[in-house]
Amino acid sequence: MTELKYKRNFCITAHIDHGKSTLADRLIQKAKIVDDRQMKNQILDNMDIERERGITIKSQAVTIPYKAKDGHDYELNFVDTPGHVDFSYEVSRAIASCEGALLLIDATQGVESQTVSNLYMAMEHDLTIVPVINKIDLASADVESVKKQIDHDLGLESSEAQLVSAKTGEGIDDLLEAIVTKFPPPKGDVNAPLQALIFDCHYDEYRGVVVHLRVMEGRVKTGDIIRFMSNNTDYKVEQVGVFKIKYEETGVLEAGDVGYIIAGIKTVSDVSVGDTITLASKPAASPLPGFKEVKPVVFSSIYPIDSNDYEELKAAMEKLKLNDASLIYEKDNSLALGNGFRCGFLGLLHLEIIQERLERDFDQIVIFTAPSVKYKVKIPGHEEIFVDNPADYPEGKIESSQEPYIKASIITPAEYLGSIMELCCLKRGTQKNMQYLDEKRVELTYEMPLSEVLFDFYDKLKSYSRGYASFDYEVIDYRPTDLIKIDILINSKPVDALAQLCYRPSAVERAKVVCERLKGEIARQQFKVAIQGAIGSQIIARETVNPVRKDVLAKCYGGDVTRKRKLLEKQKAGKKRMLMAGNVELPQSAFLAVLKEKEDS
Structure with a gap:
């Protein structure tokens, strides 16, 4: 085993x-743990969605051997982290398993909101x-300007900054040397x-759950009986082994190592990210700090099209749950859409990813109801209850209602300040x-309801700022709100799948928006x-969908007007009977159109 002083975890x-996955590619390529034939871009991103969107969803780890200029062989354990705000808890656990962090900044974009929040977390x-x-x-790289931002916004030494191009490989040798010399x-x-510390896990269909861990104290070897301290x-x-893209069995992991264990665990939900593993025969006195249950913040129902x-x-949901412990779901039923599932997500990106994975990996075309x-x-004379589904909203008098609030941090060029402040007020x-970071950029801090961010906020922020503003948020607490339930009626019958909870002044x-969209989707009867x-x-x-009318006067060539009137009265009476018995078929596109409109509205 490598001595502790020759290990680095970062x-x-x-x-x-900002190029995190590309930089990881270059470090792996330099270490030659993958030969050039098997090398591909974003090698640590396993899912197609990660590659196409250029995002990291699951954190990965890899052990990189490196011979430093001092002649010693070092073992560099690199933990890749997700970049999106929805996965901030996973990021915090990955950070907790390291001693050093490379804070990556794009030379063309400069310091952005998540750069700052990741710095504070580190x-x-x-x-x-x-x-x-x-x-x-x-x-378009402006290195001098970025160096000033590092000094001014982050309070770090810009003279310490490493200059690299992850795409071309320039500066990678110096960066590897810096990892060895600057990280403890x-x-x-x-x-x-x-x-x-468990910082991640994933499901392997042949081996069960593969647990990614960082050993803080002691050692774990094949054959040990281990205990998860949270349950x-x-x-x-x-x-037991380390990651070198593929699994490399070592038989033992000691204090300071990053690696994996396989222990016949059947589902990912049995393993909690942030939990502490100890030995059943000689347990540790206390778990490592920082563990918390990940709670969903956005809820939506899923129904099959057929x-x-x-x-x-x-x-498909059961298989997805094997791979994604943060996905929470239970059975749900709708009169309009039949049987489905009520799901909890970490955020809107998480919802989109689940939708795409259902479509791609399992060929399931599904309908999602409006996110909530x-x-x-609080109902008079009763305990306070949590409601995330409009169907569960209590009928009758409500004593009070509260909604979750977020603290949003927005960094934007100063020229877009007015329109972004207007958006936040809306x-x-x-x-x-409000803080001017320099003469060109401003940091805004707002507190706002999470429900307002679910629809179109991110898109509007990007369009108002031409893509330059960056956005980061954290859920802070619950605050009083004036909550009501909007029912959508088609010919006086409520459609439960279209009902939604809403702030009264914007109801x-x-x-109006929902009714307008439905008018465009429902076929004339x-x-x-x-x-x-x-x-x-x-x-x-x-809104009203006007009827189609059969031309009952086609056979009347002239003649008395009373003949025409008689035919029209007969048609009118028939239409009345039809309305009493007529049910309107709602096409699946109507549900999708309503959601889409709310995103665009």
């Missing part, structure tokens, strides 16, 4: 699109931070009771801070179709 944190865990300026090969070696006692379950270790596909969707957040509702935001606008938005028994919006 991660790369960055804002989205500082909370007392990591040694080395700033890295990437994309120096681009014509891990600490830990091999003979102490085992304490290992006190025991497993026998079948395989109700006969329910069993297939159920099987979890509200607190979204019921309260400004808490009329929301209902032989009778008039009324589409209404209602709060209780009060109608707040209405």
